[in-house]
């Protein structure tokens with residue numbers, strides 16, 4: 001929260017009412033899952049592994065409350081560590097830079113777009129030798145298990161346009177599950193290959 005005289009206060013409490021999840025449509029649940037997977041990838045390997053272990057029933061069972069709490073804690077920790085948004089907080093944008101471009105140009109939901117953005121970021125990270133292929137495959141498998149598309153179906157030309165439009169924004173790239181770096185430059189060809197494989 002930022003007030004007009006410029007002082008900052010962290011949230012003193014986070015309230016979660018998971019009963020709310022029962023009211024969501026499957027498509028909205030999937031959107032939420034994309035953000036949950038993102039949060040686990042950037043900051044909680046144990047949470048990721050727990051979700052991964054349960055991926056077979058992820059779409060048929062209610063979402064465990066403790067997953068949401070763990071994800072909220074990851075987010076709170078990052079926001080607290082980078083209260084004035086100088087850097088670290090950018091990792092919350094994993095999949096979002098490209099995701100926003102895909103959301104607008106393809107007219108798909110936010111969560112689906114973020115999922116595709118994450119898939120591309122993982123592929124880029126593996127192509128650059130930053131993230132083991134096995135970790136990238138696990139992340140992509142989990143995204144698919146949530147019922148989200150993992151192939152963006154954009155052609156080479158369109159992928160090129162999306163990236164060029166978005167050139168000023170640095171990429172957030174996974175170094176594996178539970179660790180990411182931000183402000184990374186990615187060359188055009190690597191990015192296009194990741195989006196339009």
Ligand SMILES: [Zn+2]
Pocket residue numbers: 035096110114
């Ligand atoms: Zn988002």
